[in-house]
Amino acid sequence: MNELGLMQRFADPALFESLDSGEKLIASLITTLTGMGVTFAVLIIIWVAIAIMARLLKVQVPKKESPAPAPVVAAAKAEQNTAATVAQQDAGASNELIAVIMAAIAASEGTEYVNDLVVRKINRTSGSRTAWNAAGTADCIDSRKF
Structure with a gap:
């Protein structure tokens, strides 16, 4: 008679009951x-x-030349001056709001300008819910009502 292997006996429902617990554990x-x-x-x-497709389909996108640092510094100073005048004009505008607006402007300019931004702490302001x-x-x- 042909001797069946452990996995063949494990797969056959009729022979499964003949296996002891050790054989069942090994087969499992x-x-x-x-x-x-x-x-x-x-x-x-x-x-x-x-990985192979990424290397084959990799398209070299020409990088834009970064603008000279002087105009960037001048633009940043102009934004700060504008933000300062807006803060002086509107007494209700807080420093946090100005910081958020400046961060959004910096983020929209590109990744190279965002590197200097660091969010140190975010506090919940008192008042009603947004x-x-x-x-x-x-x-x-x-959505949870019956």
Whole structure:
């Protein structure tokens, strides 16, 4: 008679009951390791394929020449002066608002200008909730009603 291997007996429902717990444990570990091995092998193949395609399809985008540092400094000083005059004119405008506006302007200019910006701390201001917060809370509550 042809002797069946452990995995063949493990796969056959009629012969599964004849296996002792040690054989079941070994067959389960073999099945688990085989599945994980195949999964990681496929993931590595996908990773290599993406890396090769990225190198083949890499398009060299010509970089724009960065403007001279002097106009950037002059523009930054002009923005600071403008922000200072706006702050003086509007007593309700706070330093935090000006900082946020300047950060948004710097972010829209490009990554090279954002490198000098550092957000040290964000504090919640006292007062009522913002409209976005109230709308989000109401939307979340409405979605959970029966």
